[in-house]
Amino acid sequence: MAPTTTPGRRRAYIGSFTSAGGPGILTTTVNERTGALTPLTTTADTPDPSYLALSPDGTTLYAVGEQPDGTIAAYRVTDDKLELTGPPVTVGAAPTHLTLHADHVLTADYGSGSITAVPLHPDGTLKVAASGTLWHTGSGPDPGRQQEPHAHQVLPAPDGHRFLGVDLGTDSVRVCALEDGVPVVHHETPLRPGSGPRHLAVHPDGSYVYVLNELAPTITVCRWHGAEGSEGPLEALGEVPVLPGAPEGDAYPSGVAVSPDGRFVWTATRGTDVLSVLAVEGDTLRLVTTVPCGGHWPRALTYAAGTLYVANERSGDVTWFTVDQETGVPTRGGSIEAPAASCVVLNV
Template structure:
């Protein structure tokens, strides 16, 4: 089994688009997931927390604090904690996100900095922002905002830069930001005293690929990208000394024909053998085996809804947030990396992301 199973139900935080951001969701909800049955269900007695455009979630490494993007214009980020009865509560007020339409965020391993990727808009470039976190996990700032530059050949999507993800590499040396509009991954060094970013390198990727998210294999030597605009998954070699990605082989994200498809979430297994990707359009989750320095397709199953966006691995299952159908589905992972058909899904309008609590 590539991921350990759990002996009992788990709580999962979910985020959704709200009416003010084009969706029908409540913002943040708590779901109870039973790995034995593979069925998620809303947790009774815990009301949702209204958070505007909660499109991505991240956890503090040591505190019972969680962070949500507020995908608005201008964008903000919200810190959330849990009360003794388990109910969600905002930790302070939303803080300026440092750009337009924040779509991803992560907490630095030292727990003192929150990093946010702001997609931008048709007129505003993508940016990456740094926010200071105090000893209680409250957000202030931003302390720095860097603006991406670049464009690509895909009309209507790549006239300008669009930061889509920001992560810290496995060695903790570089902050990496994917840019869908610029076909690039920007590498930065974070000054952990001042909270500022210094650009150290740019990895230029295949024109028109539109890199969305990255997933590192254990060890950090290989990193995989879900390429939203070319409907591919690419294997890259990562140089931990420079922060540079060297592009390798790419495979189609789906076997579906005659469908416009946009890969979304991507996860690499902790055992280093498999990669899984959601396909918006084909409405599937595809499984791949890592073979040397590339990927081999090993199966593809329905996602349990339509427009699968977020993807999280927990307790031997992939939790899939199906945005347009408003369903959260769980796909059991077999020992060989292939996936079982999902159990009945939970109804969560406009759900787009999940985070195990």
């Protein structure tokens, strides 16, 4: 397949909630030196494209449609626009996240508490229907948020052969695999009841998994064993706060990222509207500091090439920060308007 983008030309793609006034998917340029974003075009084919993922070669962008009748769509990427490659494919209710794994796109379906697998053609386009769905079971102690399963994220496991499904409603992370295109649970790791796990990030060496909890402003540090054993492939070691002291008012962590050298973990928290810097210290993390996120209600956090990008949903902007490579502390660089912004992905 011939390339559809110019080599070395960096782009960022911003998802948003069209139901809250967002433009759909906003394509921007990325300044090579500063990381600054400049808007280019918008694409509004998919309603509520709240989460996006790029193919490894950067030629295809996938988007969830986070609505009751959930969908995913695939776009061919060119330098200045996105071209829909075919009709959307139906997945579970209200998909909040998606990832690529073993020639499939996997979605975490918050509303239906499920993980859906959609197979891909060799050119990266979607096949016409899902190949299988995994339905989570269970609940948690929070009567308002945990009466039923709520799959919130799905990511490849450190071994590359399995994947991890984070469920806010059941306070657990499932280690799964695709078997003939059907997602199957191999092990379920329980976390503290009521913690409400939302997203996770994997240490670069694959030895640790950091699970960010939405209902308690903490990270659960987990060790990845890989092989089955008495603790299973994923073992929860303990929780670390992401905020200093007891938070006043709303405090709902949302996004988490790990530095490429494995020395720092960053989180974003809605309500307090801060970014947290945590130092990696073996089996635990240490909170270093917090800084303002540059907007209101930071829904997602992305690190790329020395820059942190924050999608601030309610203030309608994306802010970028230059990260000090010695201390891990981010310094605000600038922002662009992005109504109802929900995530940022980059082609680097």
